[in-house]
Amino acid sequence: xxxxxxxxxxxxxxxxxxxxxxxxxxxxxxxxxxxxxxxxxxxxxxxxxxxxxxxxxxxxxxxxxxxxxxxxxxxxxxxxxxxxxxxxxxxxxxxxxxxxxxxxxxxxxxxxxxxxxxxxxxxxxxxxxxxxxxxxxxxxxxxxxxxxxxxxxxxxxxxxxxxxxxxxxxxxxxxxxxxxxxxxxxxxxxxxxxxxxxxxxxxxxxxxxxxxxxxxxxxxxxxxxxxxxxxxxxxxxxxxxxxxxxxxxxxxxxxxxxxxxxxxxxxxxxxxxxxxxxxxxxxxxxxxxxxxxxxxxxxxxxxxxxxxxxxxxxxxxxxxxxxxxxxxxxxxx
Amino acid sequence: xxxxxxxxxxxxxxxxxxxxxxxxxxxxxxxxxxxxxxxxxxxxxxxxxxxxxxxxxxxxxxxxxxxxxxxxxxxxxxxxxxxxxxxxxxxxxxxxxxxxxxxxxxxxxxxxxxxxxxxxxxxxxxxxxxxxxxxxxxxxxxxxxxxxxxxxxxxxxxxxxxxxxxxxxxxxxxxxxxxxxxxxxxxxxxxxxxxxxxxxxxxxxxxxxxxxxx
Numbered sequence: 001x002x003x004x005x006x007x008x009x010x011x012x013x014x015x016x017x018x019x020x021x022x023x024x025x026x027x028x029x030x031x032x033x034x035x036x037x038x039x040x041x042x043x044x045x046x047x048x049x050x051x052x053x054x055x056x057x058x059x060x061x062x063x064x065x066x067x068x069x070x071x072x073x074x075x076x077x078x079x080x081x082x083x084x085x086x087x088x089x090x091x092x093x094x095x096x097x098x099x100x101x102x103x104x105x106x107x108x109x110x111x112x113x114x115x116x117x118x119x120x121x122x123x124x125x126x127x128x129x130x131x132x133x134x135x136x137x138x139x140x141x142x143x144x145x146x147x148x149x150x151x152x153x154x155x156x157x158x159x160x161x162x163x164x165x166x167x168x169x170x171x172x173x174x175x176x177x178x179x180x181x182x183x184x185x186x187x188x189x190x191x192x193x194x195x196x197x198x199x200x201x202x203x204x205x206x207x208x209x210x211x212x213x214x215x216x217x218x219x220x221x222x223x224x225x226x227x228x229x230x231x232x233x234x235x236x237x238x239x240x241x242x243x244x245x246x247x248x249x250x251x252x253x254x255x256x257x258x259x260x261x262x263x264x265x266x267x268x269x270x271x272x273x274x275x276x277x278x279x280x281x282x283x284x285x286x287x288x289x290x291x292x293x294x295x296x297x298x299x300x301x302x303x304x305x306x307x308x309x310x311x312x313x314x315x316x317x318x319x320x321x322x323x324x325x326x327x328x329x330x331x332x333x
Numbered sequence: 334x335x336x337x338x339x340x341x342x343x344x345x346x347x348x349x350x351x352x353x354x355x356x357x358x359x360x361x362x363x364x365x366x367x368x369x370x371x372x373x374x375x376x377x378x379x380x381x382x383x384x385x386x387x388x389x390x391x392x393x394x395x396x397x398x399x400x401x402x403x404x405x406x407x408x409x410x411x412x413x414x415x416x417x418x419x420x421x422x423x424x425x426x427x428x429x430x431x432x433x434x435x436x437x438x439x440x441x442x443x444x445x446x447x448x449x450x451x452x453x454x455x456x457x458x459x460x461x462x463x464x465x466x467x468x469x470x471x472x473x474x475x476x477x478x479x480x481x482x483x484x485x486x487x488x489x490x491x492x493x494x495x496x497x498x499x500x501x502x503x504x505x506x507x508x509x510x511x512x513x514x515x516x517x518x519x520x521x522x523x524x525x526x527x528x529x530x531x532x533x534x535x536x537x538x539x540x541x542x543x544x545x546x547x
Contacts, residue, residue: 033410054413079371080413108513109415112456116409116418145516200363200372217517219371224519 001201008198012055012077019062023327026066033083035090036062037072047165047174048072048094051103051158052087053110054079056197057218060155060297063328069162070103070326078197078300079219081109087117091126099127099171103158103178105150106134129171131178133157135187135308137246138215138224149217152260152308153185155296156320159329163322177319181310186246188239189306191216191223193264195299214238218262218299218306232269236276239307244284249309251285256310256320261295264303270294273305281309290320296328337487339437343544344397345389348404350539352382358535365528369515374416374528381412381420396435401428401445415513416529419453419466426452439487442544443477446494450474457512464510464522466529472501473537488545495534495541502530 005011013031020029020036029036035052042048051061052074061073071094076082091100100121104114111132118128135153139145161178169177191213194203197220204220207213212235215224230238249255259274261267274293281288289312297306310316323332355362355378362375385404392403405424409417427445431437437445450470459465476497480490505527510516515527 076413077373077377080373080377081415081417083410083413083417085410107415108457109413109417112415112418113413115456116421139517145510145519146512146514149517197372199376200367204367204372217514219514 001196001198003196003198005198008201011198012075015055016062016075019327026325026327027062030089030093033086033089035072035074035086035093036065037090037093038066038070041071041094042096043071043094044096045098046096046168047098047171048091048096048100049103049158049162049165049174050074050087050090050094050100051154052076052082052090053105053107054081054219056300057297059328061158064155064158064162064326066324066326068166068322068324068326069158069329071165078199081107081113084113084117084120087114088120088124091117091121091128092124095126098168099129101161101165101171101175101178102128102130103154103161104130104132105154106132106147107149108146127171129175131157131161131175131182133182135182135185136217137186137188137242138217140224151189151218152187152258152297152306153182153310155260156185156256156258156292156308156310157181159324160316160319162324163319166322181316184247184311184316185308186243187306187308188243189216189218189260189262189304190214190235190239191262191299191302191304192229193303195220195263195302197300212304216299216304218297220299220302232272233276236273236307237280240277240280243307243309244280244286247309247311249284249286249311252287254287254289254312254317255281256290256292256312257281257288258292258308258310260297260306260308262302262304262306263295263298264301265295265305267294270305273307277307289317336439336484337545339442339487339544341397341400341435343546344400346543346546347540348385348389348400350543351536352386354535354539355379355382355532358531362528362532365526365531368525369510369518369522370528371514373414374532377412377414377416378420378532381408381417384411397437398428398432398434401425401431415457416532419457419529422452422456423449439477439481439490443474443481446470446474446477459512462508463512464505464508464515464527464530465512466527466533468505468508468527469498469502469530469533469537473498486545488541491541491545495538498534498537502526502534505530
């Protein structure tokens with residue numbers, strides 16, 4: 001294992017310390033328990049939007065704390081859900097009196113920890129609602145699993161939901177916008193290489209030089225099938241077609257096309273994927289009205305990508321375009 | 334002869350033995366989890382139980398329910414993942430059942446484990462055969478109830494429950510996971526022991542080794 005770290009057990013804390021110092025103008029970090037809150041929180045009269053999850057997906061979630069997106073994020077250990085005391089304290093810290101929305105990626109651990117945090121918070125008088133993101137079409141048989149995973153769509157949901165909260169909409173409206181994004185978005189990912197969790201010290205799975213894994217999640221877990229490596233255009237088709245068929249996205253739909261890097265793939269390759277994804281979308285006569293390309297929800301140093309489609313209407317477009325000022329996402333300001 | 338009871342000292346020894354056993358099996362649990370999960374079960378459980386032991390040394394005044402509650406709250410805030418809320422729920426539910434008791438009878442212990450099991454089922458929305466920690470816990474509870482009906486010694490009943498937990502854990506190997514991160518692997522989850530069932534067995538084995546000894 002070659003990593004820019006000191007001790008494996010200090011990775012999350014030391015990274016958070018650097019993050020806190022680098023972005024002190026936008027966020028503040030609490031360490032015991034660990035959460036990141038926007039600097040001006042709580043914002044009076046605004047729904048507090050709180051998310052969180054295992055670390056290792058940076059910039060998700062902490063990088064999206066700030067004006068127009070999240071009010072707070074709770075970082076867990078690498079690939080492991082944060083604990084209820086973190087979500088509870090984060091929720092209290094950003095409660096501006098209009099209620100709190102928890103955005104939860106659909107994983108067993110995240111669900112249970114957020115559920116316990118909400119129970120504790122309600123017992124302390126907080127108004128808490130939650131919305132779950134489960135956009136991964138690679139999980140086909142959700143009846144016999146923990147259900148579809150929350151992956152790429154999470155970034156879009158946090159941006160759009162945060163913008164809705166910034167408009168001073170009610171908790172119910174903000175939660176419904178998030179649920180609408182979830183019902184209109186689908187994703188699928190693939191890996192060219194595995195990734196190494198620092199405290200484990202070796203790759204999460206073996207992926208020979210000439211093979212790839214299709215339908216991966218974002219935790220170094222193997223996907224649904226393993227195939228010989230193919231061209232970028234062929235791989236893009238393998239991801240795009242199941243995503244389009246799933247909702248399904250229909251001719252004339254207005255969509256946002258998001259090509260995401262898993263952490264170890266250069267931006268130049270993501271644009272090669274984007275180019276072909278756009279061509280496939282056009283082939284299905286989808287109107288790609290917004291585009292998003294980059295490594296925004298990662299799996300440590302894994303090489304690979306995911307593709308997310310989100311159906312848009314005028315409201316979602318306005319919320320997507322609305323100003324945002326966070327460490328990892330900034331526009332319109 | 335009345336059955337031997339379980340006193341506070343035994344609970345402290347049990348919690349300490351749990352921490353020792355989890356620490357000794359940290360790499361083993363991590364390896365099991367790396368095969369079908371995300372490879373952090375040993376590390377997370379070890380961190381949690383080490384914190385439980387720290388609380389033990391600070392809590393000389395605590396009675397049995399308080400010890401159980403403290404263990405549950407500590408695990409919830411230190412373990413993370415799915416195991417934190419599940420094992421936290423295990424101890425919190427058990428604590429509620431033994432409220433006000435200075436000593437536990439075998440019947441109390443069975444009631445505690447049963448409450449813990451129901452709590453885990455409700456929190457995890459899992460049932461037996463889903464390839465989870467329940468597959469070790471449920472047979473252990475059943476074995477305790479069977480043993481109690483036949484008036485074994487407390488030590489004998491605990492030993493039988495540990496055996497049943499071991500058999501239950503081993504039986505998870507061919508199962509296809511239906512809960513947790515392993516479920517995403519579908520058929521590929523078969524052929525591996527469930528790490529949660531393995532850690533649950535370690536706790537119940539520690540119970541058999543400590544609760545009925547003085």
